Amino acid sequence: MLNIGCHLSISKGFYKAVKEALSIDANTFQFFTRNPRGGKAKALDLEDIKKAKELMEINNFAPILAHAPYTMNLCSAKPDIRKFAKxxxxxxxxxxxxIPNSLYNFHPGSHTGQGIEKATEQIINALNEAIQEDTDTWILLESMSGKGTEVGRSLEELIQIIEGVQYEKLGVCLDSCHLYSSGYDLVNDLDGVIEEIDGIIGLERIKAFHLNDTKHGLGSNKDRHELIGEGLIGLEAIVNIITHPKLSNLPFILETPNEVKGHGEEIKLLKETLGI
Structure with a gap:
């Protein structure tokens, strides 16, 4: 079974988002926890969430992915921005x-000139402080392309954060565009990349996958997503990713430059290619 979806708005509630996912033959989706460019969060409608949960259960949804806002930078050089993020x-x-059956994904941050060592320490400290005894959600660091002063451009940077946090449910959300752009050759050496991920991170910590083609080449450190099959990764390599026995059970989230209808066409393309 292919667990696939795209980014959807929850501005009109979770139940509507689940219905929208079903309309494009998806069984998962991603949503922003709040305004992606700000800090305001809409009040939760618990009755709506209950209805959404029931519909997800009926339709065998994979875990859904809650994405932190882009403004959440736990390792900024500015203390007020770090406090805001925390x-x-x-x-x-x-x-x-x-919110049932949810994973929490965030960009590790940008060190804004402090250097990776200081940034890693700040991210670890923020997570250790924010996570409470009753926290039970898998928290995922996203693998990044490495543009500018981004943290998380390599598996080694991600595991350094994970090993410093006193919480068992800390994992990784891989991104095909980001991995390829940061130098991991998913096209010609997928097995080798997966072996490297397992050796450094551990496949048991990989809980979600952003499925994107890319506009830029291997090792470019540029974060420009492309439609499935129209970028430099290509349809064949994307299909190899979603069918790989060590990845195939993950929830795959499309973040390609598309609207919901277009994402539906991409899902249709992938399912037709797979014969499902």
Whole structure:
């Protein structure tokens, strides 16, 4: 079974988002926890979430992915931005206690000139402070392309954070565009990349996968997503990823430059290619 979906808005509620996912033959989706360019979060409608949960269960949904806002930078050089980010992180983790079958994904951040060592320490400290005894959500660091001062451009940077946090449910959300752009050759050496991921991170910590083609080449460190099959990764390599026995059970989330209808066409393309 292919667990696949795309990014959907929850502005009109979770139940509507689940219905929208079903309309494009998806069985998972990703949503922003709050305004992606700000810090405001809409109040949760617990009755709506209950209806959404029932519909997801009926339709055998894979875990859904809650994406932190882009403004959440736990390793900024500016203390006020770090404080703002940590408060968002705490609030998001509290809110996710009410959202069933959800994973929490965030960009590790940009060190803004401090250097990777200082940034890693700040991210670890923020996570250790924000995670409470009753936190039970898998928290995922996203693999990044490595543009600018991004943290998380390599598996080694990600595992350094994971090993410093006193919480068992800390994992990784891989991104095909980001991995390829940061130098991991998913096209010509997928097995080798997976072996490297397993050796450094451990496949048991890989909980989700952003499925994107890319506009830029291997090792470019540029983050420009492309439609499935129209970029430099290509349809064949994308299909190899989603059918690989060590990855195939993951929820795959499309973040390609498309609208919901277009994502539906991409899902149709992949399922037709797979004969399902």
């Amino acid at each position: 408060n968002m992180l705490k609030d998001d983790l509290e809110r996710l206690k009410h």
